[in-house]
Structures are given as C-alpha cells and as structure tokens.
Amino acid sequence: MTDTPFDPRQVLDLVADLLPVLLPDAELDPAGPIVKLRWSRGGLVSSAEVGLTELVDRCRQQPNHLWPRTVDDWLRAVVAEIGIATDEHLYGAVADRQRVTLRPQGWTASYDSVLAGLSVPFGRYFEIVFGIQSGPDWHRLTQVRRVMHGLHLPGSPSGLELTLNGLNGLVLQAVPGTPYQRFVRPGDQTVGLALVDHEQLLPGGGKGRGSVLALPSTNQLVVCPVDRKQDMQARLDEFARWVAKEHADAADPCSPGVYWLVGELLAELPVDLDRSPAVTLPKALKTSAWRRFRNR
Template sequence: MTGTTDDSTVINAISDLAPMWLPGCVVDTAERTVEVGWGRGALQMSAVVGLGEIIDRCGQVPQHRWAEQIEAWLRAVVAEGELATEEHRYGDVAERQRALLVQRGWSARTAGPVADALIPFGDHFEVVVFIGTGTDLRRLTVVRRSMLGLGDPNVPSPVQLTLQQISDLRPVEHDGFSVLSRENDRLVSMAVVDREHLLPQTSIGMGALIGVPRLSTVAFCPADAGQETSNRLAKYVADTYRGAPDQCSPDLFWLQGDRMVQVPVTLAEPPTVMLPAALLPSPRRTWIRHLVQQLFRR
C-alpha cells in the first residue's frame, strides 16, 4: 500500500494520532498544517508547520508503519523548534549559515525524521546547509529554516557566505598535482562550487581531474596531465580519504566547465586511473597544456 495512498487518508491519520503524543497540538486538515508548541515555564513558543514531508514519508511505507513515522516526525519538529530558539542566542542566525559539498546521498543516509535543507549538485554531490554555532556546525533542516525565516528572499545565501570564507584559499603543488586544503575547515569542499575562481583549470582546455577526499581537501590536476600524474592523484585521494574524520568521496572526477563525470579507478595498490580516450596524451594536447601551465605561472 505504498505509492498510491490518498493524501487525505494520511492527513486524517495524523489528525487522529498527533494529539495523543503532543497534547495541545492542532492539525488543520484543510490547510495541511500542524501547530506545535514548546518551551519552559512562562516561555512558551509555537510554530505552524506544513505536513507535506510527513505525508510523503507515509506514502513510501506500508500503512501499519504510519504511526511510528508520524510520532517520530512530530517529536523531531518540536526538537527543531527548541533548537531554533537556542540558536537565536548566538547572534544573527542568517549570517551564520554555511554550506558543505558532500557526496550525493549523504543527507539521505544520515538524516533523521526531518529532511535537511540541501541543494542537489550534479549526479555525484549535494550541498547541505548548516548553522554555525561557536565552532560547531549544525545541520539546517527544512522545518527549522522555515521557523527561522531563512527562506525569505532578503536572507543571505549560505552558499555565498561560505564562498566568501574560503576565497583566500591558494593551491599548493604536490607531486605533480595541486591541493587546496585547510586543516579543520570543512568548508573547503565548496571550492568545487566556486570552480571559476578557485579551480580555474576546470574551465580551460580539457578541464581538470579532481578529487574531494575530505571536506577540508580538494586535489586536482589538468585532465590531460597523463597517466602517471593521474595515478598519483588517485593514490593521494584514496590515501587522504582513508580514515579521515571528515570523509567526502574516494572517487575521481573529470570536471570540464559544468560537466562532471566519474573516472574509473582500479582498486589495485597503487591505483590506476582508467582515462577516457579523449584524455590520453597526444603531441598537440601536450604542447597546449604546457603553454597553459606557463601562462598560469606568470
């Protein structure tokens, strides 16, 4: 009984069950919303939240599992409200937004009952939004973004705020390829989003081979740098990913402008990159790459 459930059936179930777990909450079946409250003593707050997410979640599971889904979601919404109240104590929440580039599916694998605020980024990555509180980055959910008013048009973009913070990154040469890195700075992965400024090679010639083994590290080389350099890059990505506290992706990608495709790498030690035919060395391409490298060094 999944995929064909009538929304009204789910809404009626929510209306019947919600007051059992959260006395005082109000479900508006016509508007498809629920009002929940939280607080301590005289400080009481409430928010009206749309039911779209929990309706979708119930539609993906058998009806006998609706009750557990609804209870978990409602309790998570209340927890989000309490967290939103706490976050206001640390200053302007809008200015503390930050975004991280993570491997596609990371949010779905690790999120709780309430969906994260995220932006898809191609077939292999996604951008997940966080709130900086001290040195901690807390995942921003769709529910909390609404509670905090962060979806309004005049609110700063978390992507732009993040790119401003990493705009001073400079690549360091390492064994024939380049590395952008800053220890304990999980925002570095967003350099792939601002590739025109931080990874200019991706828009020149054949583009670049890149790896994002850690949120704090991006490694890259010209896409047509040749087999040996590509293999060294793949080994560095694999070694850097292994055991890292901020793992992102162990894979290698060919990024050319807005086009990104995964490049196969063998599991051998050392790994070998299976370069597409278009990236195999040719005298003309080698000469052009040498000229481009000389221009970058000036």
C-alpha cells in the first residue's frame, strides 16, 4: 500500500468552501494560488492579494483530517489581520512607521500564531523582528499583513533602515551606582537594535579586550567595561546578577544572557547564578593573554 499523493487542490477546495463564510468579499484564484482580499472600514477601502503557499505547505505536513481546522484557523487569522491593518492605517502612513526589534533566536517560532512572522536571523543568538508602531503599541508584522500594506513592493521603505536611522541620537548613559553604561529609551522596543549597528554606535566596542554586553530588555543595551584584569571575575558576576534582575523586572524582556564582543566575534558567556563564580570567563579575560587582544 502506498500513501495517497498530496493534492493541493483539496486544500484550495476547503478555502473555496470557507471563504463565503469568513471573507465574503474575497475571491480565490487557484492559479496563484492567491486570495484577493477587499475590505473597508469607515472611509478606508483597501485590497491585497495574499498567497496561499504558506497554508498549502502547512497542510502538506499534516494528515488530511486536520486540514479543515487548519484552513479555518488560517482564514480567521487573516480576518484578524484585516482589523489590525485597518487600525494601523488610522495612525498615518504605515510604511513610515515600520520598526524592527531585536529578540532572542527562536522568539518568532515560539510566537503563538498560525501566520508566519517577518523576521531574519542576526548571528547565533538573536533575530531581527519586524513590526509596525501605532501610537504606544507595537504590532509584530506578519507576511500576510506586509502584503496588505504593500510593504513587499519594490521601493517600499526598509523597516530596518528606518529603525537604525532613529537610533542615531542615542547617547551612552551611566547606570547609577555601577560602572556600566547603556543606551536606553523607556518604552522604545527598538533600542536593543543598537547591537546590529554597534560599529557606528559603539565604535570602540570590539577593540582591545572588547566589551561585555547585555540586552535585558528591548529598550536598552548595556555595556560593562573590560578594563581591569584583577577584578573582572567579580565585576562580571555582579553584572550577570544585575542583568538577571533587569530582565526579570522588564515590561518587554529580551535576553538574560551576557555577551562578549571582541573584534568581529559576539560570544555568549556561560552564566550560572547558583554557583560561584557565576560567569565562566574566556581565557583571554582572566590571563595575560588579553594583552594580545588589547594591542591589535
């Protein structure tokens, strides 16, 4: 006995059955395959063509008895996206309010949504997540809503560039009672992205023995100086404890990790707050080998 070959037309038939119920103004184009959306609220009238490849691929990986629920959930999520997209238009030009934020690697995959989010990896530890700023709210941008807003079209502004341009005015501030400094803007989820542009915002950050960094919340990037060999263990143990508390208390946490930036390398330092010492230092930070890094 052989398995029945997957036929995407069966998925499209389910879409055709549910569209009149969930999206009565939409039209299915099986050749795309796409759904042509049309919606209006108040004086706003808009349209978009949303591809069904993501939905078909999702069904391809499931037994066919799950397809009706999968298609239903996907279409309901698109209905919800229409509401979000409409609200976002109320705050003005959506393209100009694109922003990105830095999150730990895997954050998007763990997000509870049937619609794919828009994100790209940044190194081993982080990912850049795209969103739309609407007043005080930040909405994670999905692939579907990106198309609804026309942000996929050539010539559309880049959310990454818009965000980095907005960080140009950041100035390192002292953290009271500590030797640390930080970029911080309360309530601004884009500040952690300063790590992406550290060559401009922290031009000396990777020189010598480098710097130890942390992003306990999305609205701050904290720098612990690496300038004395004798007390680096005690200093970094205290830094790790400070980062852990900031992360636990943050309204929008990012990462509890402690990272070493040296040259072009960003490495996470092992941290175990239940042991002493709490931070495992690389050899270059606890022996005379650091002098070779300083003289580069």
